[in-house]
Amino acid sequence: MLVNVMRLYNANFSPNALRVRAVAHELGVELEIVEVDIRAGDNRAAEFLARNPNAKVPVVALPLNLRRDAFGIEFCP
Numbered sequence: 791m792l793v794n795v796m797r798l799y800n801a802n803f804s805p806n807a808l809r810v811r812a813v814a815h816e817l818g819v820e821l822e823i824v825e826v827d828i829r830a831g832d833n834r835a836a837e838f839l840a841r842n843p844n845a846k847v848p849v850v851a852l853p854l855n856l857r858r859d860a861f862g863i864e865f866c867p
């Protein structure tokens with residue numbers, strides 16, 4: 791499945807995640823939001839740690855316009 795949407799691993803209370811949402815909004819960039827429940831420890835789960843070993847949000851996944859499971863570049867601002 792082709793995708794062209796950036797994915798944001800987000801926590802609503804996070805000022806760092808808010809910065810990403812604000813910039814995306816200003817630039818008109820669509821975001822697919824994935825909520826990470828930090829209080830529940832979702833950021834310590836193996837799946838999240840594979841994306842960011844620092845266990846912090848935000849994490850932004852950039853699509854490569856290949857397949858839905860082919861998000862190839864991830865970074866934590």
Ligand SMILES: N[C@@H](CCC(=O)N[C@@H](CS)C(=O)NCC(=O)O)C(=O)O
Pocket residue numbers: 801803804805806807828833844845846847848866867
């Ligand atoms: N951008 C910095 C800061 C990110 C940050 O502090 N995120 C907080 C939320 S604003 C977080 O995920 N905290 C969860 C934790 O430390 O367990 C980093 O990645 O080191």
